[in-house]
Amino acid sequence: MIDQQELGTFFVEAAGALVGDVDVVDFLHTVADRVSRISGTDAVGLGLADHHDRLLLLASSDGDGTQLELVRLGLEEGPGRDCHRTGAAVVHHDLPAAADRWPGFVAAALAGGCRSVHAVPLRLRNEAVGAMGLFGRDDEPFADEDVQVVQAVADVATIGILQDRALRRAEELGSRLQHALDDRILVEQARGVVVVVAGVDVAEALTLLRDHGCRHGLHLAAVARAVLDDPHGTAAWWRS
Numbered sequence: 001m002i003d004q005q006e007l008g009t010f011f012v013e014a015a016g017a018l019v020g021d022v023d024v025v026d027f028l029h030t031v032a033d034r035v036s037r038i039s040g041t042d043a044v045g046l047g048l049a050d051h052h053d054r055l056l057l058l059a060s061s062d063g064d065g066t067q068l069e070l071v072r073l074g075l076e077e078g079p080g081r082d083c084h085r086t087g088a089a090v091v092h093h094d095l096p097a098a099a100d101r102w103p104g105f106v107a108a109a110l111a112g113g114c115r116s117v118h119a120v121p122l123r124l125r126n127e128a129v130g131a132m133g134l135f136g137r138d139d140e141p142f143a144d145e146d147v148q149v150v151q152a153v154a155d156v157a158t159i160g161i162l163q164d165r166a167l168r169r170a171e172e173l174g175s176r177l178q179h180a181l182d183d184r185i186l187v188e189q190a191r192g193v194v195v196v197v198a199g200v201d202v203a204e205a206l207t208l209l210r211d212h213g214c215r216h217g218l219h220l221a222a223v224a225r226a227v228l229d230d231p232h233g234t235a236a237w238w239r240s
Contacts, residue, residue, distance in 0.1 A: 002038060002039065002145075002146055002149050003037060003038050003039075003040065006034060006037040006038045007038050007149065007153075009034070010031075010034040010035075010038060010153065011156075013030065013034070014027075014031075014156050014160070017030075017160065018156075018159065018160060018163055022160055022163050023213075023219040023220055023221075024160060024161055024180055024183070025058070025059060025180065025183050025184055025187055025219075025220050025221060026210060026213065026219070026220040027157075027160045028046050028058055028059035028157055028160065028161070029059045029060070029061075029206065029210070029220075031046065031059070031153065031156070031157045031160070032044040032045060032046055032059050032060050032061040032132075033061045033062060034153070035061070035132065035134065035150065035153055036061040036134075038149070038150075038153065039134055039146065039150060040136070040140070041116075041118075041134040041135060041136040042067070042114075042135060042136050042137050043060065043061055043067045043068075043070065043071050043134075043135040044060065044061045044071070044132065044133065044134050044135070045057055045059070045060040045061070045071035045072070045074065045075055045080070045132070045133050045135075046058050046059045046060070046122065046130065046131075046132045046133075046154075046157060047075035047076075047080055047084070047130050047131055047132075047133070048122070048129060048130040048161070048177050048180060048181055049084060049128075049129055049130055049177065050177070050178065050181055051178060054076070055075045055076055055080055055081055055084050055130060055131060056075075056076075056181055056184075057071060057072045057075055057076075057184070058130070058180060058181060058184045059184065062203040062206065062207070067112070067135075068202060069108075070108060070109055070112050070114060070135060071133060071135060073104075073105050073108055073109075074105060074109070074117060074119075074133045074135060075131060075133055077102060077104055077105045078102045078105035078106075078109070078117060078119075078133070079092060079102070079105075079117045079118065079119040079131075079133055080119045080131040080132075080133040081131075082101075082119070083119035083120065083121050083128070083131040083133075084121060084128050084130060084131040085128075086128075087121050087123070087126070087127070087128040088121070089118070089119065089120045089121070089147050089151065090117075090118060090119040090120075091118050091142045091147060092116060092117050092118065093115075093116040093118075093136075093139045093140060093141050093142055094116070094139060095109055095110060095114060095115050095116055095117060095139070096110065098117075109135070113137050114135050114136065114137060115136060115137055115138055115139045116135070116136040116138065116139050116140065116142070117133065117134070117135050117136075118133070118134040118142050118147070118150070119131050119132065119133045119134070120132050120147065120150050120151045120154045121151075121154065122154055122155075122157060122158045122161075123154070123155060123158060124158060124162070129158065129161075129177060130158075130177075132150070132153075132154045132157065134150065161177070161180060183220075183221040183224075186221050186224040186225060186228065187206075187209065187220055187221060187224045189224065189228055190209060190223070190224035190225075190227040190228055191205045191206055191209065191224075192205075193227050193228065193231050194208055194209060194227065194238060197231060197232075197235045197238065198235070198238035198239075200238075208237075208238055209223050209224065209227070212237055
């Protein structure tokens, strides 16, 4: 199930990112995209726990609005939540059998065409600080070695969060994670603005934001702030 070529590409990209000035939100979107390709699943999301121990979506692979909502629900009510609470991987390739465990999530997932869900923890030593959820349209089994590979990628993602220079200046882990969540909110708000002003879908809106930041050497959160501060002035960016 694991695509070895995509796995190798991920570790090359991750190594390059982690020795530089990590843009944590952009890095985690890249992680989500790569995990989807590595594992052959259709959607991937990474969630972090806030100060109230609620798991909130920080980054996801490209997808339409239905997929994004499914990823968010899976982290808040489904396998991601259980994975975060227990600190153990959750593997379910027979989603209908989990209807009693996650009734609301399973109903929404099946309606959206999802047939398998998995989650691995984002770990700091022995503490789960979040979870990464994987959502697929088929019911192909997820072998133990597949879980181990995805867990290794999730561990790299956690290192990326803690490596970020802005986050490392915070005194407490909670402040670090909250900073990342705040940036994620800015990005999601800016994404909605770009959907409206550029007339694109949510996946393309994120691509436009990331591409602009890459071209101008800006972090994704900085691009998002500029869009929110002046939606009309930055509209020209998407017409160029």
